[in-house]
Amino acid sequence: MGIQNRVALITGSASGIGKQTARRMAENGARVVINDVVADKVKATVEEFKKEGLNAIGVVADISSKSAVDAMVQETVETFGGLDILVNNAGMERAGALRKLTEQDFDITISVNLKGAFLCSQVAHNAMVGQKHGRIINIASRAWLGGPGQAPYSSAKAGIVGLTRVLALELAKMGITANCIAPGLIHTPLWEELPEKNRNLLLSKQPTGRLGSTDDIADAVMFLADDDNSYITGQVLYVCGGRSLFSG
Ligand SMILES: NC(=O)c1ccc[n+]([C@@H]2O[C@H](COP(=O)([O-])OP(=O)(O)OC[C@H]3O[C@@H](n4cnc5c(N)ncnc54)[C@H](O)[C@@H]3O)[C@@H](O)[C@H]2O)c1
16 A cells, blocks of 8 residues: 555655665655754755655754754644654764774664653654554664674664564554664765775675665665554664674
8 A cells, every 4th residue: 555645754765775765755756744853964865855846844853852853843743743654763873893893882872862852753663653554664773783883873773673673562462563673785976975995894794795776675664664564563674784693
């Protein structure tokens, strides 16, 4: 049945994976909310979508702030009359060896990636309960399995897996599913900024020998968001070209 006429809020969707996911959802008939903490990027993305004939509004909000999340969900419901799909995508990373990381590195990474997903799920599910339908899709990372230099990020993403399992259990009887997607290496602007040496090392560990695309993640989100997919909940779907099959 797809996602026709569904209302989808995608956090951190003025860039990368979130932006392509929002575009694909809108192309498939959803009404989408573009959220980001960077106002200029939200404005530019909404203008771009409107030129493409897509139904989108923009809401600037820092997802680690409860009051900002309350206001964002309220604006979504007031504009579109409800909320059906939440994609907790906004994220960031502070990487480094354990001895070099600061308390602030840890706090901000947990605050944006994990607390942000918690707050958005908590507020958004209230809008879904009455309609007995909802989809919460959390963008974790293959890195939740653990990666050297990734203490804050791996911790946050592992927290998201735990959060997803709790959401699935608590919300199942309300017709709301909650699942995680764990992307591996995905081709986003950040990749281009990495030194060639680092890129080659990362690629050498890819069973597929190549990066994934933002469409690979958008495809997985679309699958989990589909009205027909009501019996998959609490799961982690790896979209990482097989990289989750071994550690190191
Ligand atoms: N790119 C990859 O290879 C990869 C791999 C695994 C997981 N992921 C995850 O996928 C998600 C998207 O990553 P991406 O590569 O598209 O990154 P990106 O940097 O292109 O997009 C993330 C967006 O989130 C926004 N954001 C950051 N903090 C925010 C906040 N507090 N409130 C609202 N918005 C905020 C940023 O401004 C940015 O526009 C992240 O959760 C990331 O951890 C990415």
